[in-house]
Amino acid sequence: MLSTLCGEEGSTVTGSDDSTLTALVVDEGLSLVVILAHSLFEKQEQTNIPHGSPGWPVFGETLSFLKPHESNTIGSFLEDHCSRYGKVLRSHLFGSPTIISCDHELNAFVLQNEDRLFQCSYPKPIHGILGKLSMLVVVGDAHKRLRSIALGLTNTWKSKTGILHDIDRQVISTVESWKKRERIIFCEEARKFTFNVIVKQILSLKADEPQTAEILEDFLTFMKGLVSLPIYIPGAPYARAVKARARISSTVRAIVEERRKGVDRHEKGDFLDVLMSNGSVSDEEKVSLVLDLLLGGYETTSLLMSFTVYFLGTSPLALQQLKEEHQAIRTKKVKGEYLNLEDYKQMEFTQNVINEALRCGNIVKFVHRKALKDVRFKGFLIPSGWKVLPVFSSVHLDTSLHENASQFCPWRWMGQGTGKKFAPFGGGPRLCPGAELAKVETAFFLHHLVLNFQWSTQGEDHPIAYPYVEFKRGLPLMIQPIKTGFEGSPVGF
Numbered sequence: 001m002l003s004t005l006c007g008e009e010g011s012t013v014t015g016s017d018d019s020t021l022t023a024l025v026v027d028e029g030l031s032l033v034v035i036l037a038h039s040l041f042e043k044q045e046q047t048n049i050p051h052g053s054p055g056w057p058v059f060g061e062t063l064s065f066l067k068p069h070e071s072n073t074i075g076s077f078l079e080d081h082c083s084r085y086g087k088v089l090r091s092h093l094f095g096s097p098t099i100i101s102c103d104h105e106l107n108a109f110v111l112q113n114e115d116r117l118f119q120c121s122y123p124k125p126i127h128g129i130l131g132k133l134s135m136l137v138v139v140g141d142a143h144k145r146l147r148s149i150a151l152g153l154t155n156t157w158k159s160k161t162g163i164l165h166d167i168d169r170q171v172i173s174t175v176e177s178w179k180k181r182e183r184i185i186f187c188e189e190a191r192k193f194t195f196n197v198i199v200k201q202i203l204s205l206k207a208d209e210p211q212t213a214e215i216l217e218d219f220l221t222f223m224k225g226l227v228s229l230p231i232y233i234p235g236a237p238y239a240r241a242v243k244a245r246a247r248i249s250s251t252v253r254a255i256v257e258e259r260r261k262g263v264d265r266h267e268k269g270d271f272l273d274v275l276m277s278n279g280s281v282s283d284e285e286k287v288s289l290v291l292d293l294l295l296g297g298y299e300t301t302s303l304l305m306s307f308t309v310y311f312l313g314t315s316p317l318a319l320q321q322l323k324e325e326h327q328a329i330r331t332k333k334v335k336g337e338y339l340n341l342e343d344y345k346q347m348e349f350t351q352n353v354i355n356e357a358l359r360c361g362n363i364v365k366f367v368h369r370k371a372l373k374d375v376r377f378k379g380f381l382i383p384s385g386w387k388v389l390p391v392f393s394s395v396h397l398d399t400s401l402h403e404n405a406s407q408f409c410p411w412r413w414m415g416q417g418t419g420k421k422f423a424p425f426g427g428g429p430r431l432c433p434g435a436e437l438a439k440v441e442t443a444f445f446l447h448h449l450v451l452n453f454q455w456s457t458q459g460e461d462h463p464i465a466y467p468y469v470e471f472k473r474g475l476p477l478m479i480q481p482i483k484t485g486f487e488g489s490p491v492g493f
């Protein structure tokens, strides 16, 4: 059971001088683990491995590293450890000796050298939920192949005006449903919206179809399991998530079968059609790709929308400037006209708001990698086989890289590129393929929100990194339609 929590059972660690230490075989007793962990750390003193501490036997420092904290802070573990050991430190996490990197240059180096010096390496229990063909699990050529197919969907939004119109239509229908309401739980509304957008693009399912509600319900169970204690106890969140994944897979498989038999095959123009017309993709790969895109494209994007609303609440000036930008765009359009790519390009301040919300909110705190060989960087040694965790939030909140880092200040992005000190979507050959789609959905949502509503947060709520980010109360908002609403907006109050 413990080994499930710890990830890689009986893992082997190769030291920099190529001697081999076998550590963490749980059954061999804690005393052996303590001796090995400590002799390993003594040995590291001589080899320039970054400083740090091994923590407790077996668990290492995993529990303190994962301790929840507000996502616009780095949390007490990193605050304490970085001040003691520096921005690159060693620890023992998820069952492996680990280098934690809060250094933007090392983070970029690790991500850029995927498959050469480092490799994606999520803990084994996560594989149990995502499946063995998930893009976050496969490596090397298998990953490159699946990724190029996925990019086929995520890169088409610019060339297909229909996708932008679909997104805009979905925003309008969401905000219209608020007309008679005074209070909404924003995170729920945002989730429904992003889910409806992604199931439409991938499977052509509409919001009111029973299959959409079924998949959404299974997805919520799936997401809860993904961030729960990964121990298989029947009825517990992890086990329920494994089952929910199996149910979503069979729903998608049934849709594939229906299309194969049906007369309307390859005529919907969605991502599944693209997959079905590609003879080299097996049914198992089709299902896995669909799940990856649903998973990647839904919760993260809805969080980004929630962050923009949350942080704009702290900056009336930014909200005012955003409103003016969207009023100017609306003025040039005829009544009821959908937003298009040209409008999106005009949303410059909106882009700054989105970047700043990503920097302050930190949707993905860190990613999992392992070193494929001994690597030296800035005088440090990262031993082969060790886990490496590039932490994005520490870079985003680093006051030596971002002035007044704790302040939400969209103007900081004016006229400058984002560079290495900003990596909300990861980087290198695994850079998020859905980054632009997430931004366009958020920008279109903000357009209709700021033109048609004023809002205030109801009571205290903050984004918490568990490390998976969630607003404890779902971000309740009191909303009020702007009576003198913007004439041209299709929402038309």
Ligand code: HEM
Pocket (backbone or CB within 6 Å): 120, 135, 136, 147, 150, 154, 292, 293, 294, 296, 297, 298, 300, 301, 304, 363, 364, 367, 368, 424, 425, 426, 427, 429, 430, 431, 432, 433, 434, 435, 437, 438
């Ligand atoms: C604000 C929204 C989003 C954020 C913050 C985000 C963040 C990330 C990050 C950090 C990674 C890199 C993981 C790693 O290197 O281990 C990633 C990968 C991925 N994302 Fe996103 N993502 C977002 C939206 C989306 C959307 C809209 C989609 C799909 C439509 C998507 C699909 C994926 C997929 C399939 C991968 C795996 C890529 C690979 O391994 O090559 N994401 N995302």
